[in-house]
Amino acid sequence: MQLILKYFPDLSEDQIQQFQKLESLYQDWNLKINVVSRKDIDELYLRHVLHSLAIAKVIEFKAGSKVMDVGTGGGFPGIPLAIMFPETQFHLVDSIAKKLKVVDEVVEGLGLTNVKTTHTRVEEINDTYDFIVSRAVAAMPTFVHWVKGKIAKTQNHNLKNGILYLKGGDLSEELKDYRTATLYDLTEFYSEPFFETKKVVHLPMKFKG
Numbered sequence: 599m600q601l602i603l604k605y606f607p608d609l610s611e612d613q614i615q616q617f618q619k620l621e622s623l624y625q626d627w628n629l630k631i632n633v634v635s636r637k638d639i640d641e642l643y644l645r646h647v648l649h650s651l652a653i654a655k656v657i658e659f660k661a662g663s664k665v666m667d668v669g670t671g672g673g674f675p676g677i678p679l680a681i682m683f684p685e686t687q688f689h690l691v692d693s694i695a696k697k698l699k700v701v702d703e704v705v706e707g708l709g710l711t712n713v714k715t716t717h718t719r720v721e722e723i724n725d726t727y728d729f730i731v732s733r734a735v736a737a738m739p740t741f742v743h744w745v746k747g748k749i750a751k752t753q754n755h756n757l758k759n760g761i762l763y764l765k766g767g768d769l770s771e772e773l774k775d776y777r778t779a780t781l782y783d784l785t786e787f788y789s790e791p792f793f794e795t796k797k798v799v800h801l802p803m804k805f806k807g
């Protein structure tokens with residue numbers, strides 16, 4: 599938890615309590631339904647919470663904006679972002695029901711009112727969002743194909759509406775066709791070695807009406 603405060607010192611009391619509660623909620627639920635690996639559960643704040651919050655170092659989601667987390671799994675990056683931006687509406691989607699069971703329990707345990715979950719493949723979603731966030735779900739070309747048509751027309755942020763994807767390693771091949779993509783190196787924000795090769799990829803996407 600100190601790790602979160604080190605990089606996000608201005609959290610409210612409510613947010614601090616919610617971040618603190620994450621550990622016991624995930625420990626309990628992970629025993630019943632395994633959504634986070636054992637090693638990762640021991641380093642929940644570093645590998646999941648702080649990693650998810652890298653998106654909050656790139657953008658401050660506005661009140662009333664809409665964000666979808668595609669392939670949220672156990673709730674990453676959606677849950678930490680929903681705690682960080684309580685006035686933003688988060689839609690967490692996954693094609694595996696048992697993972698969303700854990701997410702629903704965590705959402706209830708934290709008392710989050712800005713999160714809705716849907717058990718479906720993202721291709722079936724017919725709504726639009728300011729931003730679509732994700733981690734470890736699909737290579738960029740597949741992902742772009744899935745979310746095309748799901749980006750809202752109205753721009754509410756300085757950063758253009760589109761995809762914010764947490765990715766790692768050498769992305770030059772995967773992103774070679776996306777000239778408008780911007781890469782934010784997580785070492786700009788965090789000093790832990792875990793983040794050394796990790797990035798947030800911002801890919802602006804046009805509204806397709």
Ligand SMILES: C[S@@+](CC[C@H](N)C(=O)[O-])C[C@H]1O[C@@H](n2cnc3c(N)ncnc32)[C@H](O)[C@@H]1O
Nearest residue numbers: 669670671674692693694718719720733734735
């Ligand atoms: C490796 S997990 C990553 C989970 C989470 N984002 C994280 O980083 O901890 C990938 C997740 O994407 C989900 N997924 C894969 N394809 C999907 C699709 N087309 N629509 C919705 N969810 C999908 C899987 O069910 C799985 O839970």
